[in-house]
Amino acid sequence: MSSASPTLRHQVVRIYKDLLFLGRDYPQGYDYYRTRLRKAFASQRHLTDEDQIRKGITRAEFVKKEIEALYYLKRPVF
């Protein structure tokens, strides 16, 4: 991750932060969420190709939308 251009690095850190923030209300608990999120990011740490990293960021954005959708579906119904 450190070998990539600084802007890409920022993007990765930002999406990690966003995802961490979203996970605070995760149904199975924050710790469950945090360890998995960390594993998911750590498993991609070998990526050096910028296009591959961009693809990873797109995937993270997609996951973010999925989690938002999950919360939307799990919201209390009145």
Add this chain to the structure above:
Amino acid sequence: MFRTALLRSARQAARSTPRWQTPIARPAARSSLLQSKQIIPAAYFQAVRCYSASAGLSKDEVQGRIMDLLKNFDKVTDASKLNAESHFHNDLGLDSLDTVEVVMAIEEEFSLEIPDKQADAIHSVKQAVDYILSQPDGKGAIPILRH
């Protein structure tokens, strides 16, 4: 007699404090203060006085709070290396993702938001303490106003 005078001054102080509050509001903390006001006014005064103390945060307090936070962080295994100068990566063995988590925990601890750029520059306990103290709410603001 002395008691009533004390309480009166306390109430006045409590009333006048909102003027000294900085724009960074903490609604959650304030609502709990309001609740306690209805129950015990003395405690309300005490809480407000602590909350709006003009001295701000002392360096030791900031340092202590950050170090407590790191002590409780599960990735920090070697707590003996933890001191005021510890580097997150070199001394504590945290990687960049852990650093992001630490910075988020600091944001939560001090109820502030650290912009991405500044958050990226925080790599050690000392840098975190300096950043917190450089905030308008921190003690760092006072010397700047004097000069």
